[in-house]
Amino acid sequence: MSTLPVLVVLCASPDDAPPHLAALSGRVDLRTATEADLGEAVRGARALFLWDFFSGALRDVWEHCGDLQWIHVAAAGVDTLLFDELRGSDVVVTNARGVFDRPIAEYVLAAVLAHAKRLHESSALQRRREWRHRETRSLRGARAVVVGTGGIGRETARLLGAVGMDVSVAGSHARTDPELGKVLDSGRLREHLGGVDYLVNAAPLTDRTRGLLDAEVLAALPSTAHVINVGRGPTVVEDDLLAALREGRLDGATLDVFATEPLPEDSPFWDAPGVVVSPHMSGDVLGWRDTLAEQFVANARRWLDAEPLENVVDKRRGYVPGGGTGPQPG
Numbered sequence: 001m002s003t004l005p006v007l008v009v010l011c012a013s014p015d016d017a018p019p020h021l022a023a024l025s026g027r028v029d030l031r032t033a034t035e036a037d038l039g040e041a042v043r044g045a046r047a048l049f050l051w052d053f054f055s056g057a058l059r060d061v062w063e064h065c066g067d068l069q070w071i072h073v074a075a076a077g078v079d080t081l082l083f084d085e086l087r088g089s090d091v092v093v094t095n096a097r098g099v100f101d102r103p104i105a106e107y108v109l110a111a112v113l114a115h116a117k118r119l120h121e122s123s124a125l126q127r128r129r130e131w132r133h134r135e136t137r138s139l140r141g142a143r144a145v146v147v148g149t150g151g152i153g154r155e156t157a158r159l160l161g162a163v164g165m166d167v168s169v170a171g172s173h174a175r176t177d178p179e180l181g182k183v184l185d186s187g188r189l190r191e192h193l194g195g196v197d198y199l200v201n202a203a204p205l206t207d208r209t210r211g212l213l214d215a216e217v218l219a220a221l222p223s224t225a226h227v228i229n230v231g232r233g234p235t236v237v238e239d240d241l242l243a244a245l246r247e248g249r250l251d252g253a254t255l256d257v258f259a260t261e262p263l264p265e266d267s268p269f270w271d272a273p274g275v276v277v278s279p280h281m282s283g284d285v286l287g288w289r290d291t292l293a294e295q296f297v298a299n300a301r302r303w304l305d306a307e308p309l310e311n312v313v314d315k316r317r318g319y320v321p322g323g324g325t326g327p328q329p330g
Helices: 035-041 057-064 101-116 119-127 151-162 186-192 215-219 238-246 288-304
Strands: 006-010 029-033 047-050 070-073 092-094 143-147 166-171 175-177 181-185 198-201 226-229 253-255 275-277
Touching: 006 035, 029 035, 035 057, 047 288, 070 288, 101 119, 101 151, 101 198, 101 226, 101 253, 143 151, 143 186, 151 166, 151 198, 166 175, 166 186, 181 186, 186 215, 215 238
Parallel strands: 006 029, 006 047, 047 070, 070 092, 143 166, 143 198, 166 181, 198 226, 226 253, 253 275
Antiparallel strands: 175 181
16 A cells, blocks of 8 residues: 555546646655545545636535645635635645736736727727727826735736836725735725726635625726726626616626626626626636646645645635745644
8 A cells, every 4th residue: 555645636527637747756646536536535635636626526525534734726716615614624725826917917908908999899890891990098097996916916907007007906905015005995995996997806706805896886987997807706796797887887898707607698798788708718828737737746845845835825814815825734
């Protein structure tokens, strides 16, 4: 019988195993599993790699996870993973913080540019072979508020600022940040949205952010504003957003995440005025799976060598605070 620590990799399907795990050969007893056989696979396992990062199956097999020390999620958001028993345990959770920062920031910049330069309208006119001169907006001096002070929010603020936009950032509480400067209190978001051109949501899903963008917040925006959501779907009250779009109180929205995914075929968002839908792909640039797997392998080596893990999630807050280190596996 092997004396190596058991590492289980949860995959969406048997042929969806992550690359680069051969680098851990000889150091772990590697098992791959799907949701159907996770309960058996995690018996005696000390580490779990959630390659299928949307899965909520761990809750159902938690009673078999008595030896588990560490869980790594191949995603920035951990809202689909955390449940009360896990939060109350000594199991350390780490995530893929950093992998998606620049790609998602680039997506946001692309959404801002597409809206300001009316590119989607140009595409529609081209399909109709209609030559219609129009004027577009300049980004220099345009105002944006980015909700979220994690890596994604910070990189988004930096990139928008680099093209001359006036960017403010909102977080869990008002403070002064060495990198961001003045951070607004997201709980008082509506007080800061007058005259804002772009409201970008890059916040994680927590009890505090659930339903954050509601009717009151959206009503504080001017009718020329555009909403961009790259955080989590439930941070937006979708009925309130739809009402604002249909009544012309907003100038569209770019939405990469939704409360229900995949977005149902009968969802009103497909045809809502000014809405651009993408299928939760804002961070998925070419090679992203390799990057995720390599990040995990590097952290697994730290775990095997009893070194501090990177990107340790505060399970109570639901995200990685500060420098990303915290309690380590015993």
